[in-house]
Amino acid sequence: MLNKIFLNVFLYPLLIIWTSFAIAIGLPISLVARIFIPNATGKLTRLLIWLYGKGCLKIVSIFVPIKLEISNPKTLKPPCIIVANHLSFFDVYLMALLPFSNVIFVVRDWPFKIWFYAPFMHLAQYLNTEKLDLDQTISQAQYYLNQNCALCFFPEAHRSRTGELGRFYTGAFKIAKQTNVPIIPFCIQGTNIFLRPGSIWFERHPIKVKILSPVLPSQFSSYIEMRKQVKKIIQLTLQKIEKA
Numbered sequence: 001m002l003n004k005i006f007l008n009v010f011l012y013p014l015l016i017i018w019t020s021f022a023i024a025i026g027l028p029i030s031l032v033a034r035i036f037i038p039n040a041t042g043k044l045t046r047l048l049i050w051l052y053g054k055g056c057l058k059i060v061s062i063f064v065p066i067k068l069e070i071s072n073p074k075t076l077k078p079p080c081i082i083v084a085n086h087l088s089f090f091d092v093y094l095m096a097l098l099p100f101s102n103v104i105f106v107v108r109d110w111p112f113k114i115w116f117y118a119p120f121m122h123l124a125q126y127l128n129t130e131k132l133d134l135d136q137t138i139s140q141a142q143y144y145l146n147q148n149c150a151l152c153f154f155p156e157a158h159r160s161r162t163g164e165l166g167r168f169y170t171g172a173f174k175i176a177k178q179t180n181v182p183i184i185p186f187c188i189q190g191t192n193i194f195l196r197p198g199s200i201w202f203e204r205h206p207i208k209v210k211i212l213s214p215v216l217p218s219q220f221s222s223y224i225e226m227r228k229q230v231k232k233i234i235q236l237t238l239q240k241i242e243k244a
Contacts, residue, residue, distance in 0.1 A: 007063055007202050014059045022052040023116055030123045042125040046101055049120055053096025060093075064194060065206045068097050072213040078102055078150040080214065081176050081183045085165055085234055086154040087192035094188060094209055095152055103150045106137065106171070108157060127151075134171065141175045150184075151175070155227075159197045165238070168231045173223040182214035183230055187237045208241050 026048040034041045057066060070076060078100060084091060092111075095103055105111075105121075109130035112118050127140055141151055153172035160166055176183050186209070193205040212233065220226040 003204050004201065007204050011060065011063055011202055014062075015056060018055050018059060019052075019116070022048070022055065026052065027119060030120065034123065041123055042104075043102055045120060045123040045125075046103060049124055050096055050098075050101030050103070053093045056093050057096055060207075064202075064204055066094075066097075067206065067208045069208075069210045071211065073099070075182075075214050076100075076184065076211060078148050079145040079179075079181050080150050081145075081172050081181055082150055082152040082186050083172050083183050083230055083234075084152065084154055084186035085188055085238065086156045086159050087163065087188055087190075088159060088195045088197060090191045090195045090207075091154070091159075091188055094186075094191070094207070097209055097211075098150070100150065102148065103152050104144050105152045106141065107154070129171070134174075137171060138175055138178065142179055145175075145179050145181050152186075155231075160192065161197055163192050165231060165235050168227050170223060170227055173227040173230065176217045177220070177223040177226065180217050182216050183226070184214055185212040185230055185234050185237070187212065187234050187241065189238055189241045210237055210241060212237060 030041060030045045030048065033044050060066065076099060082095070082098070082103065092105070104124070104126055106127045106129060109128055112121055112128055125144070127137060129137055132140065144151065151172070155168040155172050156166040157169055158166065172183065175181070188209055190205050190207040193203055194207055195202055215226070215230055215233070217226060220229065
């Protein structure tokens with residue numbers, strides 16, 4: 001209990017200071033870019049978000065170990081589709097572990113309602129799946145993949161309350177098949193204890209991430225088959241991480 005109190009007493013102020021600094025610096029930069037270099041605003045904002053995430057992870061790693069393993073670093077590059085299991089609000093910060101910043105999140109509506117994130121999400125051109133139908137989402141996704149972006153999906157759509165993988169929705173896999181862009185499985189373990197769903201308190205628990213080799217759409221006859229295989233790969237990887 002004392003460890004938990006110590007962690008929150010020190011970690012929260014550091015994250016608040018860093019977040020305040022990032023907003024104070026990043027938002028004016030993005031807004032000025034929107035006026036003078038509108039075509040580059042999205043990419044610049046995504047870079048700023050990536051740098052902010054890296055800063056958050058540096059702060060967290062002072063208190064909690066964050067272990068990253070990349071199966072094949074040479075193949076980890078956009079355009080691609082990142083598919084991650086979802087355990088905690090903190091999962092989005094782990095995307096700063098990627099070696100590139102040009103990532104567009106494809107998410108539900110509620111993060112767009114967080115006042116200090118919403119302006120950056122709009123400027124970064126993130127896709128809101130509750131404002132777009134499937135055809136619109138696919139069309140937007142194809143456009144950004146052609147711009148050499150990566151798309152990030154949490155195909156369960158919700159955080160797992162049990163730590164077990166939930167149902168995978170088909171959007172990411174349908175886009176992968178239509179665009180012939182590889183899927184990168186992004187496996188997360190430990191964030192459901194570090195920051196439990198429904199809790200605001202951090203707990204001292206190691207976080208482990210394994211980024212796997214690309215899964216190629218050409219290996220599958222349908223996006224349904226691809227969805228099943230990617231889920232199986234992530235599930236087996238999480239089991240291995242837990243036993244390690």
